[in-house]
Amino acid sequence: MTIKEKQQQLIEDFSFMEDWEAKYEYIIDLGKSLAGMPAEKKSDANLIKGCQSKVWIDAEFKDGKLFFNADSDGILPKGIVSMLVSLYSGHTTEEILSSDFDFISKIGLQEFLSPSRANGLMAMTKQIKFYAVAYQIKS
Template structure:
């Protein structure tokens, strides 16, 4: 699936819920499905700046695609991380660079999150894009 197809899939999933309490629970459930990142990978250089909680991202490439691993020490950011990995991991680097973040508005995620968590979400996406830029330059 493409990035935009996965984003639309998430929009559709969130539209099934009647209220933000249900959506909040869904984000938490997504986080529970995220594999735990080994402690050896939770290094200072992988820590996302601007997040209220500790969030780590690890990226690598294979055959022109970028793969992500991530974790958080808090349940809600962990769910957000799971969503971002679902969207951006195993995608062509060029597609990541061209992608937009309209799905956040469509889901209503920024209004649902506290300002600090919303900034953290944007910091996570910015880091993913930075990884993609760095890998596109390395070609």
């Protein structure tokens, strides 16, 4: 499944939910499925700056694709980062760099988040793109 197809599926999933309470619960449930990270990966190098909660994202380049691992100490940010990991993990750097983050506005996530959480979300998306650029240069 392409990133665009995954984004479209997420948009459709959110469209079935009528209120933000249901969407909020869905995001939290996504976080519960996140495997988490080993303690040694929860380093300052992997810490996302600008997040209200602590959020860590790490990437591994394997067989021409990037695989993301993430965790957070907050339930909502953990759900958000889980959503990003599921969308972008397992894709090539080219696919990640050519993708957009329009799905965020299409599901209304930025409107729902406080300004500091919205800044954290943008910091997470920038980090994913940063890893794609870094690994594209290395490969």
